[in-house]
Amino acid sequence: MDFWRRFASNRGGVIGLVLLVIIVAVAATAPLLFPNNPWKMVSRPFLPPFENMKFILGTDTVGRDVAAGLAHGARVSLLVGLVSTVAALLIGIPMGALAGYFGGRVDDALMRITEFFQTVPSFALAIVIVAIFQPSVVSITLAIGIVSWPPVARLVRGEVMSLRKREYVEAAILQGLSAPSIILRQVLPNAISPIIVMASLMVASAILLESSLSFLGLGDPNLMSWGYMIGAARTVIRQAWWLSFFPGVAIVLTVLALNLIGESLNDALNPRLSRRRS
Amino acid sequence: MNRIIAAVVASFLACAPAIADPVAGGRANVVIQPEPPSLMLGLVQNAPTQQIAGNIYEGLLRYDAKLEAMPSLAKSWEVSDDGLTYTFHLEEGVKWHDGAAFSADDVVFTADVFLRQQHPRFRAILEHVASITAPDANTVVFTLKAPFGPFLNAFEVGSMPIVPKHIYEGTDFQNNPANNTPIGTGPFKFGEWQKGSFIKLVKNPDYWDEGKPYLDEIYWHVIPDAASRAVAYETGQVDILPAGSVETFDIPRLAALDNTCMTEAGWEFFAPQSWVWINTRQGPAANKEFRQAIMYALDREFIKDALFNGLGKISNGPFAASTKFNDTDIAPYPYDPAKAKELVKASGYNGEVLKLVPMPYGETWMRLGEVIKQNLEDVGIKVEIVSTDVAGWNQKLSDWDYDLSTTYLFQYGDPALGVSRTYVSTNIAKGSPWNNVEGYANPEVDALFAEGAGTIDPAKRQAVYSEVQKILVDDVPNAWLLDLGMPTIMRCSVKDLITTGIGLNDGFKNAYIEK
Numbered sequence: 001m002d003f004w005r006r007f008a009s010n011r012g013g014v015i016g017l018v019l020l021v022i023i024v025a026v027a028a029t030a031p032l033l034f035p036n037n038p039w040k041m042v043s044r045p046f047l048p049p050f051e052n053m054k055f056i057l058g059t060d061t062v063g064r065d066v067a068a069g070l071a072h073g074a075r076v077s078l079l080v081g082l083v084s085t086v087a088a089l090l091i092g093i094p095m096g097a098l099a100g101y102f103g104g105r106v107d108d109a110l111m112r113i114t115e116f117f118q119t120v121p122s123f124a125l126a127i128v129i130v131a132i133f134q135p136s137v138v139s140i141t142l143a144i145g146i147v148s149w150p151p152v153a154r155l156v157r158g159e160v161m162s163l164r165k166r167e168y169v170e171a172a173i174l175q176g177l178s179a180p181s182i183i184l185r186q187v188l189p190n191a192i193s194p195i196i197v198m199a200s201l202m203v204a205s206a207i208l209l210e211s212s213l214s215f216l217g218l219g220d221p222n223l224m225s226w227g228y229m230i231g232a233a234r235t236v237i238r239q240a241w242w243l244s245f246f247p248g249v250a251i252v253l254t255v256l257a258l259n260l261i262g263e264s265l266n267d268a269l270n271p272r273l274s275r276r277r278s
Numbered sequence: 279m280n281r282i283i284a285a286v287v288a289s290f291l292a293c294a295p296a297i298a299d300p301v302a303g304g305r306a307n308v309v310i311q312p313e314p315p316s317l318m319l320g321l322v323q324n325a326p327t328q329q330i331a332g333n334i335y336e337g338l339l340r341y342d343a344k345l346e347a348m349p350s351l352a353k354s355w356e357v358s359d360d361g362l363t364y365t366f367h368l369e370e371g372v373k374w375h376d377g378a379a380f381s382a383d384d385v386v387f388t389a390d391v392f393l394r395q396q397h398p399r400f401r402a403i404l405e406h407v408a409s410i411t412a413p414d415a416n417t418v419v420f421t422l423k424a425p426f427g428p429f430l431n432a433f434e435v436g437s438m439p440i441v442p443k444h445i446y447e448g449t450d451f452q453n454n455p456a457n458n459t460p461i462g463t464g465p466f467k468f469g470e471w472q473k474g475s476f477i478k479l480v481k482n483p484d485y486w487d488e489g490k491p492y493l494d495e496i497y498w499h500v501i502p503d504a505a506s507r508a509v510a511y512e513t514g515q516v517d518i519l520p521a522g523s524v525e526t527f528d529i530p531r532l533a534a535l536d537n538t539c540m541t542e543a544g545w546e547f548f549a550p551q552s553w554v555w556i557n558t559r560q561g562p563a564a565n566k567e568f569r570q571a572i573m574y575a576l577d578r579e580f581i582k583d584a585l586f587n588g589l590g591k592i593s594n595g596p597f598a599a600s601t602k603f604n605d606t607d608i609a610p611y612p613y614d615p616a617k618a619k620e621l622v623k624a625s626g627y628n629g630e631v632l633k634l635v636p637m638p639y640g641e642t643w644m645r646l647g648e649v650i651k652q653n654l655e656d657v658g659i660k661v662e663i664v665s666t667d668v669a670g671w672n673q674k675l676s677d678w679d680y681d682l683s684t685t686y687l688f689q690y691g692d693p694a695l696g697v698s699r700t701y702v703s704t705n706i707a708k709g710s711p712w713n714n715v716e717g718y719a720n721p722e723v724d725a726l727f728a729e730g731a732g733t734i735d736p737a738k739r740q741a742v743y744s745e746v747q748k749i750l751v752d753d754v755p756n757a758w759l760l761d762l763g764m765p766t767i768m769r770c771s772v773k774d775l776i777t778t779g780i781g782l783n784d785g786f787k788n789a790y791i792e793k
Contacts, residue, residue, distance in 0.1 A: 039652050045584045061527065062584050062645050135665050217644075221663035222651075235505040235525050235641050 006268040013264020019257035023250075027074035034068035038224040042068075049242045058242045060233065066243065069224045070250055076225040077254065080141050081207040085199055087145025088206075092152025093195065097183050099153070100160025111157070114150045122147035126209060130218045137220040140213055144206045155198055159191035193269035197262055204258035211251050226251050300774065300790040302492045307516040308782075309507050309523040310477065310498040312639060312668050317468065317477070318457040319439040320388070321396050323712065324672075328436040329520060330477060330498055332783035334375075335439035335462035338366055338385070338418075339430075341779040343546050345691045347430055348778070351380075351440060351463065352418075361425035361734060368416045372486040374442050375467045382412035387443035389420075396451055398713045399690070402699050403432045406731070427734050428692035434547065435464075435784055437690060465491035465787040474500055479786075492790035504640050508532060517772055517791075520782050521545070521764035525641050526587035532767050539770040542589075542763055544781015549598040549696070550764060552686035554650060554757035559717040561681060562627045562659075569754035571621035572682075573611040575657040580613075581649060582760055585642050589763030595751040596697055598689050598761040602736070603743035608751055618657040631660045632681035635674050638667055646684055646759075675711035686762055687712065691779070693743055694731035701755060702727050718755035 007013055026033070036042060041063040042055065049058035049066070057066040099110040117125075129143035163169060164187065172182050213219055214227025215234075226247040233243030310330060316322045319331035338352040347355070352366040372380040390410045393400040406426040411419050422429065432438060440463065445456045460468050465485050469478035477498040481491055499516055501507045504525045510516045511524070511532060521542075524532060533540040554572065562568045578592045597604040632654075636647025644665075651661040661682070666674065674680050690696030699705050699712070703719035726746040733739045766782065768775065775782065775789040 037652070037655070039648060040656075041580070041584075041649065041652060061641075062649055217665065221647075221665040232641065232645070235503070236527060237505065238531075239527060 003268050007264050010264040010267050012260040013267070016257040016260025016264065019253055020261060023074055023254055023257065024078065026071050027078050030068075030071035030075055034065065034071050036065070036068060038068040038072040039064060040068075046236075046240050048240075049246075057246050058240075060229070060243050061236055061240070066229070066246055069229050070226070070246060072224045073226040073229060073247065074250065074254075076137070076220075076223045077207045077210060077227075077251070080137065080144065080210040080225075081203040081258075084141045084144035084148065084206045084210075085202045087141065088149040088152055088202060089195070089199060091145065092149035093156050093188070095149070096153040096156025096158075097160050097188060100157040101164055101179065101183050101187065103161070103164075107157070110153070114153045117147070118150045123209065123212065126213060127216070127218060130213055135213075135218045135220055137223055140210060140218075140220060143213075144209050147209075148202055148206065152195070152198060152202075155194060156191060159194060160187050163187045163190055197266045197269060200258055200262035200265055204255045204262070207251065207254055207258070300492045300788075301793055302790070303494055304492075304791040304793075306493050306496045306518060306772065306786065306789065306791065308496060308498050308518040309510065309516050309520060310500055311504075311507065311520075311523045312502070313474065313500045314477075315669055315672070316457060317460045317471070319436065319460070319462075320392055320441045321452065321457065323397065323399070323436055324668075325522070328783050330479070331439070331460060331462075332435045332464075332780065333466045333479060333496070333786045334460050334464045334468055335435055335441070336464045336784075337433045337435035337438050337440065338368075339433040340784060341431070341434055341547055341691070342777075343543060343779050345431065345547060345779050347433070350433075350435075350784075351385075352433070355430075357430065362422045364420040364422070364429065366418045366420075368418065369486050370416055372463050373484050374444075374463055375461045375482060376442075376445075377484075378442065378444050380440075380442075380463050381415045382418045383415075384443045385418045385440055386410050386412050387447060388440045389438065392441050392446055392451060393438060397438075398705065398707070398710045399695070399699055400432075400438055402702075402705060403429070403437070403695065405704075424732050425734050426694070426731055427739060428694045428731070431691045431695055434690075434780060436780070437695070464784075466496060469495065474502075476500060487787070491787050493786060496786055504528070504642075511535075511767070517769045518775070518782075519767040521766050522639065524767070526585060526589065529587055529589075529765060529767070533765075537770050538767060539772075540765050540767050541776060542765050544766060544776035544778070544785065545764040546600070547691050547779035548688035548764075549600045549691075550686045550688050550762045551593055551596075551598045552684065552759040552762055553593070554759065555675065555680065555683040555685055556716050556754070556756055557678060557681050558755055559678065561630050561632065562625060563632070563681060565625040565627075566753055567621045568625035568627055569757070570611075570752075571618040571625065571657060572654065572659070572757045573754050574614045574618035574621065575653050575659070576611075576650065576757060576759070577613045577653055578610070578759055581646065585646055585649065586760060586763070589765065590760040591763075593758035593761050595747045595758060596701065596756070597693060597743070597747055600761065601689050601691070601693065601697075603693050603730075603740055605740075605744040605747045607744075608747055611751075615653075615657050622658050627659065629660060631662050633664050634661050634682040635664045635666060635671055635680045637684045637686075638665070638671055643684060650682070650684070672711045675715050676709050678708065678715065678717065684759075685711075694727070698727040698731065701750060716755050718753070720749070720753065723749055 042065050043059045043063050045061055045063040047059040055065050095110050099107040126143040126147045130139050133139035169186055172186050211227030214225045215231035219225050219228045229247040230244045237244055310326050314326040317331045319335045336351050340348040340350045351369055353369050355366045357364050374380055394404055406422050408423045409421045442461050465482055466479035467482045469480040471477045479496045481494050501510055508524045508528045511519050556563045556569055591599050592610045594608045594610040637643045654661050688696055702724050705714040726742050730739050730742040771792040773790055775785045777788050
């Protein structure tokens with residue numbers, strides 16, 4: 001339990017973890033807490049928060065329950081964040097591993113592709129992809145995955161390049177192990193900690209990206225998400241502050257939680273690199 | 279002596295505010311929402327295009343608030359006693375914006391060739407026309423096949439914008455490069471279009487109506503976000519907010535600002551009505567009971583109050599309440615989810631998902647789509663919203679690639695001009711989002727609309743139109759929502775902007791800004 005001790009030594013990480021557990025719990029129990037569809041118009045429009053305890057966070061422009069929207073939106077945000085990160089890892093890790101392991105022309109070719117994606121502003125590219133394929137949860141997840149894999153590829157490439165020169169890898173090569181088996185069994189397992197740290201931060205930025213897309217009206221029109229709630233509320237921000245405030249807080253807390261966890265993971269997984277421990 | 283001069287000056291100054299003569303000069307800043315796909319009014323007739331291009335192009339006639347004809351390019355006109363021959367005498371000395379002379383040939387080309395190909399609504403009018411001729415350079419004669427009640431209402435600029443023959447004759451109209459720099463005869467010329475930012479019109483110094491227009495230039499600002507449009511008005515960046523440019527819940531706040539006037543005038547000719555397009559060709563919506571279920575499922579009282587701030591009126595059928603032949607005896611469908619559920623069941627619906635493509639004209643219309651989806655899901659109809667931009671929405675409607683969609687369309691002063699086009703089967707054709715998009719075909723309705731159009735006597739027309747309304751209300755080819763209330767918000771110093779039944783669309787000819 002050395003890992004946990006080191007993780008817990010960073011108080012921020014613990015706070016982040018607690019926050020994330022709460023958010024995940026809300027998301028998981030949303031259908032129980034708010035059995036109504038979050039799009040259902042349940043009360044009069046523009047009901048301020050804390051006035052009617054049945055709708056504690058108030059209602060929006062057409063009388064939908066803000067609290068229900070937040071809970072159901074958490075599902076969308078977390079789901080898109082996780083799945084798109086997995087998608088980015090699935091593209092980035094093989095690219096980086098192959099480039100780092102084989103070097104030479106393979107490296108050149110793969111890194112030029114990576115650089116191509118890195119030079120295009122990622123948010124603009126995401127907008128274009130979503131607009132082409134019509135906004136839906138699949139196209140949004142895909143778009144976020146496609147724009148966020150290059151840093152993964154570069155990170156993995158760097159790790160693999162340095163691991164490639166280690167004696168145990170050379171020994172494996174001398175033993176006649178095949179390249180795929182060396183990459184999968186010898187190299188990648190040793191590069192996993194920085195990838196985990198990066199992935200936790202990527203989930204956070206994916207959630208932000210999804211919210212930004214929804215804010216711009218490029219969200220899945222059939223799913224309630226935090227970004228959509230803020231986007232729909234911005235036109236009435238003077239009449240109804242609570243419509244953009246609560247989803248905004250939800251996004252801030254989730255992203256903060258993931259960042260704290262990421263930092264703490266970094267401490268726990270790379271104790272020698274940690275800034276906090278002497 | 280000095281004292282006398284001072285007294286004269288003082289008295290002159292004292293008088294000045296009382297003089298109500300129009301002031302020349304100045305710039306009008308107007309909001310346009312959404313950005314139009316094109317300003318070539320002969321090709322594109324959606325609302326923002328009409329609003330801007332109605333000041334570039336002109337029709338033969340204009341109409342006052344009671345929809346009586348006023349001169350425009352035609353300075354006078356005669357109708358023969360048998361109601362078959364309409365003779366228009368054109369203004370002389372009219373020039374196109376490129377300097378070429380305007381003549382009766384342009385009118386004949388426009389009506390007989392250009393609009394016949396490109397303008398579905400005008401094509402419907404041409405069904406009644408036997409010939410269009412120009413006996414001399416300043417006279418145009420329309421000869422009808424049979425009497426057509428509303429014919430004199432068909433010459434407004436959006437219905438029949440006169441386009442230049444010398445530029446379009448023999449070309450591919452849709453791809454003519456001049457479409458990007460439209461050339462008309464109107465009081466304002468096309469100046470500049472910075473896509474996504476503004477459209478600038480400049481005064482036409484050679485305008486035939488001496489002394490007009492008064493304004494030097496008009497800027498139509500493209501501001502894609504409703505809250506920003508409201509702020510732009512508050513900060514003075516724009517002075518005129520046409521109906522639909524701010525969210526409805528912002529209207530009371532803006533109307534209460536200093537030096538702000540609001541009017542619902544200027545929409546008499548259009549009488550806009552909103553409805554849900556139902557693709558009656560396919561799926562569950564091909565069934566009449568299912569369509570009636572949609573009608574019962576929609577909570578239109580809520581839509582009116584929550585989304586449109588109480589403005590407008592719940593439609594009782596396909597004729598807007600403010601138009602002449604609306605049958606007031608027809609009661610609107612009540613909100614009755616229980617009945618809707620029954621009808622859904624009776625229709626044999628088994629869970630197909632309907633694609634709803636909401637009209638992307640801003641937040642209110644997006645919310646409307648969400649409310650419709652929710653209303654329908656409450657009675658067990660599965661709906662998926664497909665979001666798209668204005669061009670994509672036009673495209674989907676034109677290609678019939680939708681199950682449900684929202685829209686609002688104008689009624690053009692007479693059911694034969696603005697209503698029948700949506701319901702007669704001869705107007706089913708891919709390629710336009712403004713014709714019989716729903717694919718409704720009923721020979722009885724076709725016959726009644728034809729009869730109503732061919733009758734001159736108002737009482738007889740009323741009888742025919744009452745019958746057609748009853749049939750349509752029972753068949754529900756589209757699910758009617760509201761006869762929209764259309765408030766224009768502007769600075770009180772903007773004068774004479776709304777002087778006709780089409781309001782802003784040709785209003786800048788007379789408008790001036792008080793200093």
